[in-house]
Amino acid sequence: MEKILEVDNLNVSFNTYAGEVKAVRGVSFELSRGETLAFVGESGCGKTVTAKSILRLLKPPFAVIKPESKIICNGKDVLKMSEKELCEFRGDEVGMIFQDPMTSLNPTMTVGKQIMESLMIHKKLDKKAAREEAINMLKMVNIPSPEKRIDNYPHEMSGGMRQRVMIAIALACNPNVLIADEPTTALDVTIQAQIMDLMMDLKTKMNTAIILVTHDLGVVANFADRIQVMYAGEVVERGTTKEIINESKHPYTWALLRSVPRLGNESKEELYALGGTPPDLLLPLNHCPFADRCEYCMPICKECKPQETVLSDTHKVSCWLMHEKAPKVESFYDRRDK
Amino acid sequence: MAKFIVKRIGYMLVTLFIVVTATFFLMHSIPGDPLAHMARNLPEQTRANYYEKYGLDKSTSEQYVIFMKNLVTKGDLGESLRYPGRGVTDTLLTNASVSAQPGGLALLVGITIGILLGIVAALNKNKWPDYIVMFIAILGITVPVFVLASVLQYFLSVKLMILPTTGWGSWKNVVLPVVVLSFGTIATYARYVKSNMLDVMGQDYILTAEAKGVSKFNVIKGHVLKNAFLPCMTLLVGQVSGIFTGSFVVEKIFGIPGLGFYYINSINDRDYTMIIGTTVFAAALFVFVQLIVDIAYSMMDPRIRVK
Numbered sequence: 001m002e003k004i005l006e007v008d009n010l011n012v013s014f015n016t017y018a019g020e021v022k023a024v025r026g027v028s029f030e031l032s033r034g035e036t037l038a039f040v041g042e043s044g045c046g047k048t049v050t051a052k053s054i055l056r057l058l059k060p061p062f063a064v065i066k067p068e069s070k071i072i073c074n075g076k077d078v079l080k081m082s083e084k085e086l087c088e089f090r091g092d093e094v095g096m097i098f099q100d101p102m103t104s105l106n107p108t109m110t111v112g113k114q115i116m117e118s119l120m121i122h123k124k125l126d127k128k129a130a131r132e133e134a135i136n137m138l139k140m141v142n143i144p145s146p147e148k149r150i151d152n153y154p155h156e157m158s159g160g161m162r163q164r165v166m167i168a169i170a171l172a173c174n175p176n177v178l179i180a181d182e183p184t185t186a187l188d189v190t191i192q193a194q195i196m197d198l199m200m201d202l203k204t205k206m207n208t209a210i211i212l213v214t215h216d217l218g219v220v221a222n223f224a225d226r227i228q229v230m231y232a233g234e235v236v237e238r239g240t241t242k243e244i245i246n247e248s249k250h251p252y253t254w255a256l257l258r259s260v261p262r263l264g265n266e267s268k269e270e271l272y273a274l275g276g277t278p279p280d281l282l283l284p285l286n287h288c289p290f291a292d293r294c295e296y297c298m299p300i301c302k303e304c305k306p307q308e309t310v311l312s313d314t315h316k317v318s319c320w321l322m323h324e325k326a327p328k329v330e331s332f333y334d335r336r337d338k
Numbered sequence: 339m340a341k342f343i344v345k346r347i348g349y350m351l352v353t354l355f356i357v358v359t360a361t362f363f364l365m366h367s368i369p370g371d372p373l374a375h376m377a378r379n380l381p382e383q384t385r386a387n388y389y390e391k392y393g394l395d396k397s398t399s400e401q402y403v404i405f406m407k408n409l410v411t412k413g414d415l416g417e418s419l420r421y422p423g424r425g426v427t428d429t430l431l432t433n434a435s436v437s438a439q440p441g442g443l444a445l446l447v448g449i450t451i452g453i454l455l456g457i458v459a460a461l462n463k464n465k466w467p468d469y470i471v472m473f474i475a476i477l478g479i480t481v482p483v484f485v486l487a488s489v490l491q492y493f494l495s496v497k498l499m500i501l502p503t504t505g506w507g508s509w510k511n512v513v514l515p516v517v518v519l520s521f522g523t524i525a526t527y528a529r530y531v532k533s534n535m536l537d538v539m540g541q542d543y544i545l546t547a548e549a550k551g552v553s554k555f556n557v558i559k560g561h562v563l564k565n566a567f568l569p570c571m572t573l574l575v576g577q578v579s580g581i582f583t584g585s586f587v588v589e590k591i592f593g594i595p596g597l598g599f600y601y602i603n604s605i606n607d608r609d610y611t612m613i614i615g616t617t618v619f620a621a622a623l624f625v626f627v628q629l630i631v632d633i634a635y636s637m638m639d640p641r642i643r644v645k
Binding site for chain 2: 084095169
C-alpha cells in the first residue's frame with residue numbers, strides 16, 4: 001500500500017524551568033493510505049505530542065522538535081517547510097480533530113464560517129461556493145437541517161454536534177491524513193459510538209488515513225487496523241489490532257489490556273490497576289522506561305535499553321523478555337471470551 | 339431587543355432614583371448648610387427670609403418632596419445656592435461640554451494607542467517590545483497625573499515655550515491635558531488588551547484555526563482580536579464617566595473651566611442643588627454608558643445575544 005506518512009526518529013523536548021523534558025524519544029512509524037493507526041498509552045506518554053508534531057502545532061521555543069527527527073508526508077518534508085508552506089499543508093493534507101469540542105470552536109464565529117475558512121484557504125473557493133460546500137459537509141456529518149445549522153454559533157449546539165462540526169472542518173478539504181486526538185474522550189458514552197462510526201464511515205468514503213490517539217482500548221479494538229502502544233515517549237509495542245489484543249508480548253500492553261473493565265464479569269473483584277507512575281522525563285533514561293513498574297523486571301532491564309524485536313512483519317516489541325536467554329513468561333492478561 | 343432596552347431603561351430610572359434619594363439625605367446629614375457662611379452676619383429677619391426663599395426652613399423630608407416634584411414634573415434641578423441666578427442644568431451642560439473636549443479626545447487617543455500597544459506587547463511576549471510597553475503601562479498607572487502634568491508643563495511650556503501652561507480657548511490649550519489624561523487610559527488598555535490576547539491565544543480554538551491552515555496574521559485578525567476585545571468594552575463605562583468626574587485635578591492644573599471643579603466645590607459649599615445636579619449627571623451618564631456597552635456586547639457576542 002502507498003505510504004502516506006512516515007515519521008522517523010521523532011524527538012520532541014519541552015524546555016521548562018526545571019530543564020529539558022524529553023517528551024517524545026525516538027518514535028518512528030509509517031501510515032498507509034486509508035489505514036487507521038491507533039496510539040495507545042496512559043496520559044503523558046507522548047501520544048498527543050507526537051500527533052501535534054506532525055502538523056508542527058507545538059509552540060517553539062517552549063517545545064522543540066529535534067533536528068534528527070524526520071516527518072515525511074506525501075513526499076514532503078514537514079520539518080523543512082516554511083511558515084507559508086506549513087499553512088498550505090495544514091488542513092489541506094492533514095486535518096486534525098481535538099479532544100474537547102466545547103472549547104475547540106471559536107465561540108464568536110458561526111460554525112459555517114469556521115468550516116468555510118479552510119475551504120477558502122485551500123480550495124480557493126469564493127464565499128458562495130464555500131458556503132454550499134460547508135452545507136454539504138454538515139450534511140455529510142449527519143447534522144440535521146444543515147442549511148439552518150450553518151449559521152449557528154457553537155454554543156447553540158450540543159457536544160456531539162460540535163464534534164461533528166470539528167470533523168467537518170478537519171475533513172472539509174479531503175485530507176490524506178486525519179489526526180483524531182482523543183475525539184470521544186469528552187463526549188457522552190452514547191455519542192462516542194456515533195462519532196466513531198461517523199469517522200470510520202467517512203474514512204472509507206474518502207479513503208483517508210486516520211491516526212487515532214486514545215486511551216480507550218474498546219474504541220481501538222473496534223476501529224483501528226494497527227496499534228502502537230506508547231510509554232514514556234517511546235513505542236514499546238506495535239502490531240495489527242489482532243496481534244496486540246490477542247498476542248501481545250509487552251508487560252505494559254498486558255497491564256493496559258487488563259485494566260479494561262469487562263462486561264459480564266460477575267465477581268466483585270477489584271479492577272486491575274497498574275501501580276506506580278511513569279518515569280520522570282526530566283531525568284536521563286538509558287534503560288527500559290517500564291522497568292520500575294514491570295512485574296518481570298530483570299537486572300538487564302535497568303541497565304540497557306531493549307532493542308525492538310521483530311516478531312512478524314507488523315508485530316514488534318521492545319522488551320528484554322524477547323531475548324533468547326530470558327525466562328518464558330505467560331501474559332497475565334487472559335481473554336476470557338477467547 | 340426593544341423589550342430588553344425598555345426593561346434596562348426602567349432599571350436605570352430605579353437606579354437613578356435610589357442615587358438621588360441617597361445623595362439627598364446624605365448631603366443633608368453633613369453639618370452646616372449653604373447659607374451658613376454667607377448669612378452669618380445678616381440680621382435675624384433677613385437670614386430667615388433667605389432660608390425661606392430657598393425652602394431651607396422646611397424639614398428635610400418636606401424639602402425632598404418638593405425637590406422630587408420639581409425634578410420629576412419639570413426636570414428642574416433648581417438654581418445654584420452658591421451662585422444665585424445660575425441654573426444647575428445650565429451650569430452642568432456648559433461645563434460638561436468643556437470637560438468633554440479634552441476628555442473625549444484623551445479617551446480616543448488613549449484607547450487607540452492602548453490597544454495598539456497591547457497588541458504589540460502580546461505578539462512579542464517576553465521580548466523587548468513587551469518590556470517597553472509594560473514599562474510605559476506601569477508608569478501610566480503609578481505616576482500621578484499632577485506629577486506628569488507639572489513635568490510636561492515645565493519642559494514644554496516653561497523651557498521650550500511651545501505650548502501654553504494654562505488657559506482655555508485655543509487648540510494649543512488642549513494638547514497637554516489630552517496627553518496627561520490619555521496616559522492612564524493607555525496604560526490600562528495596554529495591560530488589559532495584552533492579557534486578554536494572551537489568554538485567547540492559549541485557547542483550544544486557536545489551535546483549531548492553526549490546524550486548519552489559517553496564517554498567523556489571519557488567526558490574530560479573525561480569531562484572536564474579537565474575542566480579546568470583548569471584555570475590554572467593560573472598561574469603557576468607567577473611562578467615559580471618568581472624563582467628567584475624575585478630571586478635577588487635571589482641569590485645575592490646566593485651568594480648564596470644566597465640570598470637575600464643581601464636583602468638589604459644590605460639596606465644600608454645601609451647594610445642595612449643585613451636589614444633586616452633579617451626582618445625577620454622573621450617575622445618569624454611568625448607567626447610560628453601561629446600557630450602550632451592554633447593547634454593544636449583545637451585538638458583538640453571540641453568546642449573550644438578546645432574542
